[in-house]
Amino acid sequence: MTEWNKRKQVAQAKIDESASDLNNISQDIWSHPELGYEEHHAHKILTDYLEKEGFEVTRNYHLETAFKATYGTDGGVHVCVISEYDALPEIGHACGHNLIAECGAAAGLGIKAAMELDGTPIGRVTVLGTPAEEGAGGKVDLIKAGAFQGMDVAMMAHPYAYTVPQPVALSMLEIKIHFTGLASHASAVPWEGVNALDAAVMCYTSISVMRQQLKPEWRVHGVFTNGGARPNIIPEEAELLYYLRAPNSKQLDVLRSKVIGCAKGAAVATGCEVECKSGCNYANMIHNDALSLSFERHAEILGFSYPSERRGEKGGSTDMGNVSYVLPSIHPKFGIPTDAGTHTPGFTKWAGMLEAQSPTLIQAKAIAMTGIDVMDPNTNLLKSAQEEFKKAVSGLT
Numbered sequence: 001m002t003e004w005n006k007r008k009q010v011a012q013a014k015i016d017e018s019a020s021d022l023n024n025i026s027q028d029i030w031s032h033p034e035l036g037y038e039e040h041h042a043h044k045i046l047t048d049y050l051e052k053e054g055f056e057v058t059r060n061y062h063l064e065t066a067f068k069a070t071y072g073t074d075g076g077v078h079v080c081v082i083s084e085y086d087a088l089p090e091i092g093h094a095c096g097h098n099l100i101a102e103c104g105a106a107a108g109l110g111i112k113a114a115m116e117l118d119g120t121p122i123g124r125v126t127v128l129g130t131p132a133e134e135g136a137g138g139k140v141d142l143i144k145a146g147a148f149q150g151m152d153v154a155m156m157a158h159p160y161a162y163t164v165p166q167p168v169a170l171s172m173l174e175i176k177i178h179f180t181g182l183a184s185h186a187s188a189v190p191w192e193g194v195n196a197l198d199a200a201v202m203c204y205t206s207i208s209v210m211r212q213q214l215k216p217e218w219r220v221h222g223v224f225t226n227g228g229a230r231p232n233i234i235p236e237e238a239e240l241l242y243y244l245r246a247p248n249s250k251q252l253d254v255l256r257s258k259v260i261g262c263a264k265g266a267a268v269a270t271g272c273e274v275e276c277k278s279g280c281n282y283a284n285m286i287h288n289d290a291l292s293l294s295f296e297r298h299a300e301i302l303g304f305s306y307p308s309e310r311r312g313e314k315g316g317s318t319d320m321g322n323v324s325y326v327l328p329s330i331h332p333k334f335g336i337p338t339d340a341g342t343h344t345p346g347f348t349k350w351a352g353m354l355e356a357q358s359p360t361l362i363q364a365k366a367i368a369m370t371g372i373d374v375m376d377p378n379t380n381l382l383k384s385a386q387e388e389f390k391k392a393v394s395g396l397t
């Protein structure tokens with residue numbers, strides 16, 4: 001057996017022997033759902049575990065609930081594997097981020113074990129704990145803080161109702177649309193008021209009718225976050241929160257200008273002032289083909305199949321898209337035994353089931369073996385991934 005195949009065997013064995021610990025961590029996170037930037041329990045149990053396993057851990061890494069758990073020596077190949085652990089409001093881990101946390105930690109353990117095979121680390125592996133994917137984009141802040149500097153590849157896997165190779169993750173922009181009018185007594189002198197809620201309703205309606213003229217890949221969805229206080233007070237303030245999505249930032253800019261046009265039109269029609277404030281901005285995901293191919297081959301040997309008809313299936317958005325513009329990255333989706341979609345209570349249930357463990361650990365093994373392939377100079381994988389990455393992002397950033 002070659003040295004590198006032995007390393008892969010050792011990686012898988014380490015993940016298998018750690019399965020109980022890893023499942024306990026996943027179950028613990030699942031049963032203590034925490035929103036973005038509030039993942040204190042998840043942060044603690046993950047960092048305590050990885051520290052016990054011999055990683056050098058930096059807690060509260062640039063962000064209160066982010067962490068870096070690293071092992072190895074500098075100057076060689078640096079592989080990053082990513083854990084997410086934030087839940088959704090009211091429906092807990094309906095996106096299975098407890099499984100992403102487990103998968104990242106497991107992959108890190110496997111790569112570390114492979115690196116230790118002959119006692120001399122062959123590079124560096126980092127498990128990066130990235131908070132708040134569902135609502136604020138911890139990876140965006142970590143990129144700005146330089147957390148990915150010196151890293152060569154970044155990998156994670158995301159649970160889903162079925163396996164999707166290289167799922168499309170759309171470029172996304174969060175936008176707040178705030179209308180300001182003038183309050184008045186709605187019965188005594190309604191005509192003296194300037195109705196901010198009317199403006200918000202007109203804006204919402206304009207955006208809704210505009211959908212017919214949007215490109216089929218574009219998405220625009222929003223809610224009223226302030227619709228006024230009482231029926232007998234003409235609302236002076238009203239606010240909408242929207243997510244805009246498109247295949248890339250160029251198309252997203254076009255969509256944004258159309259939405260702002262609807263907001264301005266509603267303001268003119270009602271006499272209100274309007275402020276459109278852009279918030280969280282996720283990039284579309286650039287899946288590195290070279291890394292994806294290696295990952296899928298390893299996963300297929302472990303029993304996964306990657307249906308070609310699902311390749312590139314559209315989904316939501318992720319801050320891993322921003323990471324994919326910084327270094328070669330993958331973000332495959334893997335099926336767990338459920339037919340419930342993510343962001344539903346049904347998926348929450350299955351993300352906490354024992355049946356979700358096996359697919360999660362298979363994904364971790366595939367990520368670990370891909371990371372080992374990246375470190376292995378005989379595969380030329382790192383060079384292929386880097387050349388592809390440079391071509392993919394040239395002129396896009």
Ligand SMILES: NC(=[NH2+])NCCC[C@H](N)C(=O)O
Binds near residue numbers: 137281315318
């Ligand atoms: N405001 C935000 N950062 N929202 C991000 C939402 C990301 C989520 N995964 C989705 O696709 O819907």
Ligand SMILES: NCCCC(=O)O
Binds near residue numbers: 095158168169318342
């Ligand atoms: N955490 C969400 C990943 C993106 C998607 O659901 O498509």
